[in-house]
Amino acid sequence: MDVQTLTFLIVGATFLLYIAIAIWARAGSTNDFYVAGGGVHPVANGMATAADWMSAASFISMAGLISFMGYDGTVYLLGWTGGYVLLALCLAPYLRKFGKFTVPDFIGDRYYSQAARTVAVICAIFVCFTYVAGQMRGVGVVFSRFLEVDIVTGVVIGMGVVFFYAVLGGMKGITYTQVAQYCVLIFAYMVPAIFISIMMTGHVLPQAGFGGMLSDGTYLLDKLDGLSVELGFAEYTAGTKSTIDVFFITAALMVGTAGLPHVIVRFFTVPKVRDARKSAGWALLFIALLYTTAPAIATFARVNMIDTINGADGRGTAHAEAPSWISNWEETGLIQWEDKNGDGKMFYSGDERNEMTVDRDIMVLANPEIANLPAWVIALVAAGGVAAALSTSAGLLLVISTSISHDLLKRNLMPRITEKQELLYARSAAAVAVCIAGYLGVNPPGFVAQVVAFAFGLAASSFFPAIIMGIFSKRMNKEGAIAGMLTGILFTAAYIVYFKFIDPAANTAEHWWFGISPEGIGTLGMVINFVVAIAVAKVTREAPGDVQEMVESIRFPQGAGQASAH
Amino acid sequence: MSFASGPQAASYWKENLRLLFSLLCVWFVVSFGCGILLVDELNQIRMGGFKLGFWFAQQGAIYVFLLLIVVYVYKMNQLDKKYGVYEEDDSGSAPMENATAADDAQLNRGQ
Numbered sequence: 001m002d003v004q005t006l007t008f009l010i011v012g013a014t015f016l017l018y019i020a021i022a023i024w025a026r027a028g029s030t031n032d033f034y035v036a037g038g039g040v041h042p043v044a045n046g047m048a049t050a051a052d053w054m055s056a057a058s059f060i061s062m063a064g065l066i067s068f069m070g071y072d073g074t075v076y077l078l079g080w081t082g083g084y085v086l087l088a089l090c091l092a093p094y095l096r097k098f099g100k101f102t103v104p105d106f107i108g109d110r111y112y113s114q115a116a117r118t119v120a121v122i123c124a125i126f127v128c129f130t131y132v133a134g135q136m137r138g139v140g141v142v143f144s145r146f147l148e149v150d151i152v153t154g155v156v157i158g159m160g161v162v163f164f165y166a167v168l169g170g171m172k173g174i175t176y177t178q179v180a181q182y183c184v185l186i187f188a189y190m191v192p193a194i195f196i197s198i199m200m201t202g203h204v205l206p207q208a209g210f211g212g213m214l215s216d217g218t219y220l221l222d223k224l225d226g227l228s229v230e231l232g233f234a235e236y237t238a239g240t241k242s243t244i245d246v247f248f249i250t251a252a253l254m255v256g257t258a259g260l261p262h263v264i265v266r267f268f269t270v271p272k273v274r275d276a277r278k279s280a281g282w283a284l285l286f287i288a289l290l291y292t293t294a295p296a297i298a299t300f301a302r303v304n305m306i307d308t309i310n311g312a313d314g315r316g317t318a319h320a321e322a323p324s325w326i327s328n329w330e331e332t333g334l335i336q337w338e339d340k341n342g343d344g345k346m347f348y349s350g351d352e353r354n355e356m357t358v359d360r361d362i363m364v365l366a367n368p369e370i371a372n373l374p375a376w377v378i379a380l381v382a383a384g385g386v387a388a389a390l391s392t393s394a395g396l397l398l399v400i401s402t403s404i405s406h407d408l409l410k411r412n413l414m415p416r417i418t419e420k421q422e423l424l425y426a427r428s429a430a431a432v433a434v435c436i437a438g439y440l441g442v443n444p445p446g447f448v449a450q451v452v453a454f455a456f457g458l459a460a461s462s463f464f465p466a467i468i469m470g471i472f473s474k475r476m477n478k479e480g481a482i483a484g485m486l487t488g489i490l491f492t493a494a495y496i497v498y499f500k501f502i503d504p505a506a507n508t509a510e511h512w513w514f515g516i517s518p519e520g521i522g523t524l525g526m527v528i529n530f531v532v533a534i535a536v537a538k539v540t541r542e543a544p545g546d547v548q549e550m551v552e553s554i555r556f557p558q559g560a561g562q563a564s565a566h
Numbered sequence: 567m568s569f570a571s572g573p574q575a576a577s578y579w580k581e582n583l584r585l586l587f588s589l590l591c592v593w594f595v596v597s598f599g600c601g602i603l604l605v606d607e608l609n610q611i612r613m614g615g616f617k618l619g620f621w622f623a624q625q626g627a628i629y630v631f632l633l634l635i636v637v638y639v640y641k642m643n644q645l646d647k648k649y650g651v652y653e654e655d656d657s658g659s660a661p662m663e664n665a666t667a668a669d670d671a672q673l674n675r676g677q
Contacts, residue, residue: 066624074623078597080626085593088635089586093642180655207625211615219615237609237620246602254597272653281635288628295624392602555579558651 002113006379007147014184014383015161018390021163021180022173030101030406030419031425032172040175040269046282048175049266051387052395053080053257053283054290055131056138059388060183064363067305070228071239075246077254079456081291088280090220092267096276097554101268102399103261103463104407110470111478114412119485121407122461122493124261125400126489129436131260131397131455136441138389141361142382144332145350152442158389159426159438165431166394166401174394175269182385186289188384191295192368192377196300199371210296224303230314232351236299241517242509246519255526259464262395264306265402273557282404288408301363304370309348309356316345325369334359349432393437401430454496457522461488465529471555474548476533479540484533492525578649585641589634596622596630 001532040048058080067074069294098106104124108117136155143154165173181556193206201212201220218226224236234240242250266283267276308326311317319337326346329335336357337346365385368377405426410417413423417425469476469484496518499507509515516524543551600608601623608619616625646652 050628071620074601077624078601078627081631082593082597085590085631085634089589115575133674211613211621213615221615221617221620237617243602247598250598251604252578274639274646274653277635277639281632281639284632284635288632292628422620552575555582556575556649556651557646557653 002376003378004148005148006375007382010376010379010383011147011386014387017180018161018165018177021177022078022169025173025176026168030422032170041268042275042279043282044175044179045266045270045275045279047182047286048178048269049263049279049283050286050290051178051391052174052266053184053263053287053392054182054185054388056135056136056389056390057387058294059189059291060138060141060364060385061361062364063297063301063367063540064293064314064360065293067302067363068321068360069239070234070236072241072246073295073298075241075249075253077291077295079250079256080494081288082250083254084258084284085256087267088261088284090471091258091264091277091467092280092556093273093557095264095467096270097273097557098340099268101265102402102407103264103467104403105411106470107463107466107481108407108411110547110551111466111476111481112544113478113482116466116478116482116485117407119482120463120466121403121412123458123485123489124407126404126493127260127455127458127462128262128396128400128403129433129440130458131262132393132400132433132437133440135389135393135396136437136457138361139386139393140441141334142365142385142389147382155438155441158386158393158441159434160394162390162397163431163434166434167427170426171265171269171398174391174398175393178391181391182286184387185391186286188380188387189202189290189293189364192371192373192381193297193300195377196367196371197296199302200303206293206296206300210299210532212454217528218254220299220303224299227306228350231310231349232353233349236302242515243519244515245509245517248516248523250520252460252520252522252526253456255464256458256460256522259459259462259467260456261403261459261463262392262399263421264463264467265399266395267448297364298366301367301370304367305358305363306348308370309346316343316347318345320344322346323369325366328369329362329366334362397430397433397437400405400433401426404429454500454519457492457496457519457525458489460522461492461525461529465526465533469530471535471551474551475537475542476539477537477543480533480537483536484529487532488525488529491528492522495521495525574649578645578651581645582642585638585645589638592630593634597627601627 044471062076065076091162095106098109100109102107102124104117104120107120117520136158140151140154141148143157144151149157157548161367165177169177194204195202197206197209200214201209203209203212209220211219211221214223216223221237228234228236238509239246267279270276270279306324309317319339325410326335326337328338338355338357339345342357345357347353348358348470365381368381381536405422409425410422465488469481499512499518507518509517513521514522600619605619605623608622609617613617613621643652
């Protein structure tokens with residue numbers, strides 16, 4: 001069977017599985033729709049969190065980005081795992097004890113204010129849309145390569161599937177499909193990694209193969225450092241970003257992780273406070289499996305790619321003899337070759353000799369082909385990429401629809417709607433959100449991982465400080481929290497918009513404030529949020545007594561009721 | 567379903583914060599310390615095929631993160647038991663089938 005047919009079969013089979021689960025786990029109540037009835041086992045919740053978390057950016061783009069960035073790719077690896085420590089220690093148990101449906105719920109009640117709730121809703125919707133656009137793009141890339149349809153059709157198909165199970169199943173449907181999607185995506189990620197690790201270094205574990213020795217007796221990383229320098233790139237293990245930029249980007253991603261509404265809401269679905277703590281641990285374990293493999297894949301892929309394009313002698317491979325993966329990806333426009341010196345040979349380097357344009361997003365998808373793995377592995381990777389994109393999109397769309405139906409309508413504008421009406425609004429909001437996300441997926445503002453990176457800056461500068469102060473400071477009042485959230489997110493958004501859209505030409509280190517790139521500015525936004533909130537709270541009245549008592553009560557686990565709308 | 571006394575609640579919270587603080591220090595040292603700020607110094611040391619700083623940045627810190635959460639869960643369960651606020655298995659959990667019962671559940675506000 002050829003790759004095309006196999007891919008259709010495997011991707012089709014996983015779709016059937018997701019749809020079957022969605023029908024089995026359809027939501028009957030708003031409680032089901034928002035927090036899966038609050039009865040999800042911590043291990044299952046950990047898996048669902050991991051799938052929710054690991055987006056198309058993690059699965060498709062991250063290893064590719066690292067493979068082009070070398071040490072600089074650390075920002076993604078540390079940033080997207082370290083946040084779970086913050087989440088487990090500082091947020092998840094307390095928010096679970098609080099026991100409502102959404103993050104704006106917490107902000108609204110803790111800061112006893114509809115205005116605070118509304119600000120939180122707007123921040124949540126803004127963050128989620130930024131993030132979901134990247135996912136749809138990822139679905140499009142997978143479809144265009146493996147099912148040979150164009151990116152627009154790919155996005156439409158992806159939207160259709162997400163639409164089906166997010167609208168039907170709500171959080172309950174999403175949670176159990178995500179468990180299945182985690183299994184698909186981690187299997188699809190590990191199989192090629194293990195194959196390639198054994199082929200290149202003889203180690204079964206990619207994490208060990210990463211530091212392993214090649215057949216010619218040099219260490220993999222040393223060889224790559226050598227190759228990189230020879231071809232005019234920076235040394236792979238050294239990178240090019242300044243230390244301050246790496247520091248700020250990593251911090252923005254970590255704090256952003258802990259502030260992302262679709263991640264936080266997952267900890268509302270477990271029965272107990274100690275389950276919320278444990279669940280964060282499981283989630284990180286499942287995530288770490290992929291995140292410790294990704295940098296290994298990045299190095300394997302880079303060495304393989306350079307060897308294939310430049311040939312064993314390092315002088316270039318004739319284009320006519322190029323392996324089939326090059327021509328396959330050339331058809332999608334994601335690999336381009338321009339024969340500058342007219343010798344008919346391809347050559348890849350970091351200086352003027354370079355003749356290749358290789359899109360970073362394809363590295364994981366092309367990896368099995370580059371390493372000549374069997375056709376079913378290639379098909380599996382396609383299914384994994386789709387699973388990663390779908391699971392994250394669904395989680396995000398749920399937050400968007402919940403924000404609108406629950407936080408905006410039920411708790412704010414139309415408090416008298418019945419549960420049935422609320423559920424209908426939730427479903428309609430999810431439907432509209434899917435369409436907008438699809439539009440953004442077709443017209444994306446950048447690389448998948450970069451788009452996603454901005455969502456973190458925005459989450460870091462808005463939610464994280466408000467939630468942390470809501471738990472750890474009894475005095476923090478609504479004036480402080482609202483002022484903090486607004487200045488934080490506006491500052492961050494303005495900085496990003498300025499450098500990315502208004503004046504992209506100025507997007508270089510010498511124009512950045514303190515050398516911090518737009519990707520890392522969320523950290524500064526967060527600091528500003530904290531400072532403004534504390535300053536404003538100092539000059540205004542402290543939080544009322546009953547709110548302070550509520551803060552007291554979320555600080556210890558006993559007596560956590562079911563997540564509740566009342 | 568609460569602490570025996572106010573001072574007890576305060577000392578539970580204090581112990582909790584102390585644990586949090588020490589774990590977050592380790593978190594900061596392995597990621598921002600070893601992986602970013604001190605990476606060049608640590609890269610002078612080799613561990614097999616890895617430079618140590620690079621290893622911390624792309625592998626080691628993640629393993630430590632995992633360990634930190636494990637320690638946190640274990641210590642917090644101990645702390646909960648010590649102060650009598652540990653959640654027993656039969657309280658607070660409801661199977662999926664009874665999900666709608668949640669609508670009757672009250673939030674323990676101000677208890």
